[in-house]
Amino acid sequence: MIKFLGACSQVLSVYIYLMPKIIFNTHDNKTHTVDIQNGLTVMEGAVQNDIPGIDADCGGGMACATCHVYVDEDWFQKLPQKDDGEEDMLDMAFEPKKNSRLSCQIIVSDELDGLVVNIPSKQS
Numbered sequence: 001m002i003k004f005l006g007a008c009s010q011v012l013s014v015y016i017y018l019m020p021k022i023i024f025n026t027h028d029n030k031t032h033t034v035d036i037q038n039g040l041t042v043m044e045g046a047v048q049n050d051i052p053g054i055d056a057d058c059g060g061g062m063a064c065a066t067c068h069v070y071v072d073e074d075w076f077q078k079l080p081q082k083d084d085g086e087e088d089m090l091d092m093a094f095e096p097k098k099n100s101r102l103s104c105q106i107i108v109s110d111e112l113d114g115l116v117v118n119i120p121s122k123q124s
């Protein structure tokens, strides 16, 4: 039994090690690096890890903009395009910029390992 639990622990360690890391920079100059499972959204990973400034009031329904982030310039072009609904909601976000995205619309994948997002100061 102990051997089995040890093996499970090793498998879990490898699984967590292989999950994409997403980096959140908060307004207070703190950096939070979290492992987020493929298929979840960046917003879901933030909420699960208690990242300050991502309230996600609508639960990912693209109806609140409380998951607004500024995507690091190096990463912005690598993300899938925004659809019209996201663009409309970002117009209502606090100080949208050209690199603004709703984190509930960014689906985590291996290709996004190392993605850096900055949380607007208003959402602190």
Ligand code: FES
Residues within 6 Å of the ligand: 043, 056, 057, 058, 059, 060, 061, 062, 063, 064, 065, 066, 067, 068, 089, 102, 103, 104, 105
């Ligand atoms: S969680 Fe509400 S728009 Fe993203």
